[in-house]
Amino acid sequence: MSKFQALDAYTRSAKYELLPFKFDRLEGDNYVITNMTGEYLEVAKPELHVLLAKDLATEHPLFASLRAKHFIRYADEQAPLDLLALKLRTRLSRLTGFTSLHIFVVTLRCDHSCPYCQVSRQMDDETSFDMTPDMAEKALDFVFRSPNPAIKIEFQGGEPLLNFEMVRYVVEAAKRRNLEEKRDLEFVIATTLSLLTDDVLAFCHEHDIILSTSLDGPTDLHNANRPRVGRDSFERFEAGLAKARNVLGVDRVSALMTTTDKSLPRVREIIDEYVRLGFNGIFLRALSPYGFAIKTRKFMTYDTERWLEFYKEGLAYILELNKAGIPFVEHYASLILKKMLTSNDPGYVDLMNPAGAGIAAIVFNYDGSVYASDESRMLAEMGDQTFRLGNILTDSYEDIILSDVLLDALEQSFTLSAPMCSDCAFEPYCGAEPVFHHAIFKDVLGRKAESSFCKRNMSIFKHLIGLMNSDASTRRLFMQWANAC
Amino acid sequence: MAGLAELTFDGQLYGAEAIQKAAYRAMHAFTLDLKVDGDNILCTLVGNITTEQEAFERAVEEFRKDVLDYQLRAQLQAETAPIRNLIIGLAFSNARLNQSE
Numbered sequence: 001m002s003k004f005q006a007l008d009a010y011t012r013s014a015k016y017e018l019l020p021f022k023f024d025r026l027e028g029d030n031y032v033i034t035n036m037t038g039e040y041l042e043v044a045k046p047e048l049h050v051l052l053a054k055d056l057a058t059e060h061p062l063f064a065s066l067r068a069k070h071f072i073r074y075a076d077e078q079a080p081l082d083l084l085a086l087k088l089r090t091r092l093s094r095l096t097g098f099t100s101l102h103i104f105v106v107t108l109r110c111d112h113s114c115p116y117c118q119v120s121r122q123m124d125d126e127t128s129f130d131m132t133p134d135m136a137e138k139a140l141d142f143v144f145r146s147p148n149p150a151i152k153i154e155f156q157g158g159e160p161l162l163n164f165e166m167v168r169y170v171v172e173a174a175k176r177r178n179l180e181e182k183r184d185l186e187f188v189i190a191t192t193l194s195l196l197t198d199d200v201l202a203f204c205h206e207h208d209i210i211l212s213t214s215l216d217g218p219t220d221l222h223n224a225n226r227p228r229v230g231r232d233s234f235e236r237f238e239a240g241l242a243k244a245r246n247v248l249g250v251d252r253v254s255a256l257m258t259t260t261d262k263s264l265p266r267v268r269e270i271i272d273e274y275v276r277l278g279f280n281g282i283f284l285r286a287l288s289p290y291g292f293a294i295k296t297r298k299f300m301t302y303d304t305e306r307w308l309e310f311y312k313e314g315l316a317y318i319l320e321l322n323k324a325g326i327p328f329v330e331h332y333a334s335l336i337l338k339k340m341l342t343s344n345d346p347g348y349v350d351l352m353n354p355a356g357a358g359i360a361a362i363v364f365n366y367d368g369s370v371y372a373s374d375e376s377r378m379l380a381e382m383g384d385q386t387f388r389l390g391n392i393l394t395d396s397y398e399d400i401i402l403s404d405v406l407l408d409a410l411e412q413s414f415t416l417s418a419p420m421c422s423d424c425a426f427e428p429y430c431g432a433e434p435v436f437h438h439a440i441f442k443d444v445l446g447r448k449a450e451s452s453f454c455k456r457n458m459s460i461f462k463h464l465i466g467l468m469n470s471d472a473s474t475r476r477l478f479m480q481w482a483n484a485c
Numbered sequence: 486m487a488g489l490a491e492l493t494f495d496g497q498l499y500g501a502e503a504i505q506k507a508a509y510r511a512m513h514a515f516t517l518d519l520k521v522d523g524d525n526i527l528c529t530l531v532g533n534i535t536t537e538q539e540a541f542e543r544a545v546e547e548f549r550k551d552v553l554d555y556q557l558r559a560q561l562q563a564e565t566a567p568i569r570n571l572i573i574g575l576a577f578s579n580a581r582l583n584q585s586e
Contacts, residue, residue: 018561020569025550036572052557081568085575092576419509423558449512 015054016072019080023048024425026462037087038339038428039069042469087343094347097148101361103374104139104155104170106131107163108366111194112228116260116287130163131366136170138392139364144181145397154188161195171207188212193240194233201247211244215255217263217270225260256283264306267314281329284314288375304452308459322477329481333464337482339429353415355432358406368393370400375435387435409434413444420448426461488532488541496524499556504528507551514544
């Protein structure tokens, strides 16, 4: 007699049960199905209907995947529920940390005059647009009220190096406070590098400060996008980059690009420039509808469709480079892939639900105003104070964090109860973005059917899934991207 | 001239909510007038001024698919709601949200 039961003993005669999932159409007759934690499968339309009718045969190739990814279970199985609960809890665990990113706008002064700039810059000798020590101290009181064990302080402007004394002040004061607080404290300066000096670099080295800079592409494109006196933005950037890497290390300087109408036909050249300068990735960003970008109508110069062409061409080129042995990633895709292929949430503010405004990132402006996000203060610079949460000099932490302005925006934009979003299969990957939708629709929820944010992201989600499903080597590369960020 | 289309759905098979959700998704192309007539749900789709005829016809086709999708979504959601609530309960039952650290 065999020690083992026959195969029949393991065969279930009972029908499976459906677990919660959502579905959406991809190209043609194919559908994507996603569960509560963002795991996905692509299924053909007839299979979806059979699945929903609970008539899918156990020997069907899809059956094992559906069970493994918790789309179905047998009624007596508890493990799928426990695993889904655990993964859901992991994805949302960032919420218990609360605010991590604290942005200090130390000055509005800037030596550049970029037409798409999202901030209304001021002349570089106008010190009334500088943060004062009193404001900085109050802002630090606020920072250390956050329960988050990891605190990031990012200096923005204008050009923060034009008020470097305030950067120095905040870093030293924060580190003194941290002797007792013992948080994981990190500093970032967002700078064009045009005013970088040896003294600044020595200070950055001493305090382990990261530099986040801007690179829009080859010399002519970068200088056209970023005019300054002397028309030497790129030359200063390149010289500053070499100097900064030499002192701080290659991995301590990152770069962001902005896509203008001039960038659209040149995505390969832009990527080549990033590769040439030794960056390991690029963030292909669309222009945001805030600040000067709206005032100068730069935001209107290209539409979402054209930007998506630019994005997809860039992504295809990066995959070509990867397959030729050059390690390089597109950072926005990496963030999304982390949501699609792992149980972790990368904590990217634009793709958070509840929205990251205020509860993942918060901004202290040079004048003491507190804003729910960087975009909120950009709107404010254009006269729209909707997301001004209070003033650091006069309002308490509780006044600001529990303000109706913030809580209403978070609640009203919550995607799991928003029209269209609540039924959308891509909801686990997407974000609420109340500030963007307010900027466009004057409503934090917005009409998603008409939203370029929705159109852009839906298209990218579908594109990434399409690429993975059509090519196993791309899927393997994307797995690496997802686990790299 | 704006596009115009009239569709009829069997009220025994489709809920008005599924039709409304599909119309919401298509609002970039057209608006919907909805009327219940006995067992039938009558839909009049009026193209937006900015919607070209060809785009309108494509949007109507998408709408018909979306109505079926939303109907199936409603059935799936109703069937899985208790399990969904159970999973959320399991996920957060030990969150100690009401206790200080």
